Amino acid sequence: MPQPGNFWTARLALVGDRSPGVRAHARIPELLDALVQRDQLALDAYWIPTREAESGGSLAGFDAVWLVPGSPYDSEAGAIAAVRTAREAGIPFLGTCGGFQHAVLEFARDVCGLVGLEHAENQPEAEDLLIVPLACSLVGHEGAVTVEAGSLAERVLGAERTLERYHCSYGLGTPYLDALRAHGLRFSGTDDAGDVRIAELPGHPFFLATLFQPELAGDGTRVHPIIRALAAAAVEHAAKSSAPTHT
Template sequence: MNPTRIALVGDRSTAVRAHEQIPRIVSAYDDVDLHWLPTDQLVPGEASAFDGVWVVPGSPYADEARVVEAIRDARTDGTPLLGTCGGYQHMVLEFARTVVGVDAHHAESRGAREAAPSSTALITELACSLKGHSGQIDVVPGSRAVAALGEQSFERFHCSFGLTAADAEPLVAAGLVVSARSPEGEPRVVELPGEAFWLGTAFQPELADTQPHPVIDAFVVAARHRARGRRAVAVGVADRAAGR
């Protein structure tokens, strides 16, 4: 069986519970191979050579610029992309920089205090930290998120930084979909319209009691579809080369 290859973009650490959980969760899929890609060793185009890219929690990353580049490559190539917690935050950052054209930065990132005066802190410290908290999210009907979560879900968070409703407005105007919010209206899940799987969650599905979490399962399904498509293309090329 040809495996479905998923890249985990992040700096693996035993101190990050999600990093310990991910291999256990994915062991439920006998056709999935995981490959950790440390952020300071990322090579341009490397991540999108996989069938799926999962940008995992654990920010600030050793090399934010390479993470954002990997996210951009996956998005523009149509590679299934999942970002959880810090990964979600950097997916938002990439969209703001590349699509909206905003010189945005993450307030937690290394060197953020030295950012140019014109740079906007798009991912900021939350007024009420979600670290270690669980909470309700309300999901938009018709979205990719609602297909996995239903119209209301209760999720576990582990973050102190995020995107506010006010800062999301110009991104939404440029095509970003905020597909789930807190009861107070703050963004909790973002996605992009279209066939390609592109989903970011402020919560950590890795910490759910029941696994695989529906968001993880939806991502794996998308990666499998990508893998099948690539194999079909490879077989077609081989057949043409052999004159079949």
């Protein structure tokens, strides 16, 4: 069968509040061009502000959802709704940096029933925090990530250890990790201290979240494998959605 990337253009929702001051946002158009030129993966990308994403219908018809960096978002509810839509509808999903944080927060609230958990950046006075300030900020840092064998992340990266770039000051706290695991979330990448850096959802067509920012890898001319994998999943979703049905 011909490769679907040669015939279908997938629709990608870039959920986030676009700003020229966010380096990852400035890099994304370059990455989309590189996907076409180097990988023959064409994505028709649309920016969806988080307030617009509060409406579930705002993501109708998209083949992938990418919750991009840039927190605090204008609308936490919109970021959470975007994750929920992708998770429940089986739409390929990638969350990076703030997208990672809100993907885990959505899972904790909507799947685990931990509705009172908060994000410290959005609710710094809250008592029950899932996303907490990092002891040492990772803004501008690089760090090694060990990837669990047999995971989606390991298949995508093709390695069990990788060096990644960060631009964040918040991460996942530890008290609720067991509850998240018990409900099916897999933590497939950790730093050298054992802190979670990658999460994924087995059984979903493609659901991956990273605290690091793959957008910042290299000079933008070669796409990080995680972004390439999202693009491939989006094109596959578009191909399946366009395939004729037979009765």
